[in-house]
Amino acid sequence: xxxxxxxxxxxxxxxxxxxxxxxxxxxxxxxxxxxxxxxxxxxxxxxxxxxxxxxxxxxxxxxxxxxxxxxxxxxxxxxxxxxxxxxxxxxxxxxxxxxxxxxxxxxxxxxxxxxxxxxxxxxxxxxxxxxxxxxxxxxxxxxxxxxxxxxxxxxxxxxxxxxxxxxxxxxxxxxxxxxxxxxxxxxxxxxxxxxxxxxxxxxxxxxxxxxxxxxxxxxxxxxxxxxxxxxxxx
Numbered sequence: 001x002x003x004x005x006x007x008x009x010x011x012x013x014x015x016x017x018x019x020x021x022x023x024x025x026x027x028x029x030x031x032x033x034x035x036x037x038x039x040x041x042x043x044x045x046x047x048x049x050x051x052x053x054x055x056x057x058x059x060x061x062x063x064x065x066x067x068x069x070x071x072x073x074x075x076x077x078x079x080x081x082x083x084x085x086x087x088x089x090x091x092x093x094x095x096x097x098x099x100x101x102x103x104x105x106x107x108x109x110x111x112x113x114x115x116x117x118x119x120x121x122x123x124x125x126x127x128x129x130x131x132x133x134x135x136x137x138x139x140x141x142x143x144x145x146x147x148x149x150x151x152x153x154x155x156x157x158x159x160x161x162x163x164x165x166x167x168x169x170x171x172x173x174x175x176x177x178x179x180x181x182x183x184x185x186x187x188x189x190x191x192x193x194x195x196x197x198x199x200x201x202x203x204x205x206x207x208x209x210x211x212x213x214x215x216x217x218x219x220x221x222x223x224x225x226x227x228x229x230x231x232x233x234x
Contacts, residue, residue, distance in 0.1 A: 018059075021055065021059065022055075022059055022062060022063065025053045025054075025055045025059060025060070025063050026063045026066055026067070028053060029049070029053065029063055029067065030067060030070075030072065033067070033072050033073070033083055033169065034072070034165070034168060034169040038083045039083065040083055040084065040085035040086070041082055041083060041085045042082060042083045043079075043080065043081075043082045044064070044073065044080060044081045044082060044083065045080070046060060046080055064080075064081045067081075068081070070166075071084060071170075072084055072169065084170075086170040086171075086174075088174070088222065088226060090170065091170060091171055091174045091222065092219055092222070094167050094170050094171060095171070095215055095218060095219045095222075096219075097167060098164065098167050098171075098215055099211075099212050099215040099216065100212075101160055101163055101164055101167070102164070102211040102212065102214070102215050103208040103209075103211045103212040104155075104157075104160060104208070105151060105152055105155040105157065105160050105161075105164065105211070106151060106155075106195060106198070106199070106204075106207040106208050106210065106211035107204040107205070107207050107208040107211075108154075108155035108156065108157055108160070108204075109151050109152075109154040109155040109199050109207065110198055110199045110201075110202050110203055110204040110206075110207040111202060111204050112154060112155060112156045113154035113199055114154070117150065117153065117154040118154075118196075118199065118200060120150050121147060121150050121151065121154070121196050121199065122196065124143055124146050124147040124150055125147060125189070125192055125193060125196060127139075127143040127146070128140060128143040128144055128147065128189055128192070129189065131143055132185055132186065132189060137179065137180075137185075140179070140185060141179060144179075144188065144192075147192055151195070151199070152164060154199070174222055174225075175218070177222065177225045178218055178221040178222055178225055180225070181221050181224050181225050184221050187217065187221075188214070188217075191210065191213065191214040191217065192214075194210045195207060195210045195211055195214065198210055
């Protein structure tokens with residue numbers, strides 16, 4: 001009797017492909033939630049999301065469980081999942097954490113930023129000023145976000161960058177409210193100019209102080225926004 005070679009079943013390859021697909025779906029859905037494609041409290045309808053991501057319902061449920069663990073999604077029995085919404089109290093708590101991280105990032109940027117990165121930061125502020133003069137709130141918000149992103153990049157700390165990214169999503173709604181408070185856009189721009197001046201001088205201590213003060217002002221503005229909302233007739 002001749003020995004027969006029995007082909008092995010490529011289970012490892014199959015599971016590896018499945019794992020890669022799951023990870024890709026997770027990263028994409030997470031990015032879309034963080035970037036605001038889905039609004040706070042919006043229901044994530046299984047049929048729609050699976051079709052969009054090209055995955056099975058079982059894979060989506062695994063992805064959703066992971067996102068729930070990270071605090072981005074709330075799962076409800078027999079109802080699926082929805083994007084998590086954060087309270088004002090939670091936003092203040094997150095901003096306290098962000099204050100420390102933004103201070104660290106600013107101090108690192110002051111000592112590590114290259115000439116090219118400093119030029120980019122100046123360009124960001126010029127764009128923000130133009131948007132402010134044109135009273136273009138969307139453009140202002142985007143250039144404001146770009147400035148913060150470029151400061152993080154100049155800091156050269158992937159860990160700090162990752163942590164700050166995770167703290168951004170819970171604050172999106174509240175940051176937009178803060179921008180709408182009269183005078184806040186001009187104040188924020190002035191604070192950014194202060195920060196960039198410290199980065200230009202390579203003054204890490206001053207950069208940290210200014211960055212912390214900037215986040216403190218964001219918190220104070222949220223309180224102002226809440227007070228304005230309370231006085232507005234419904």
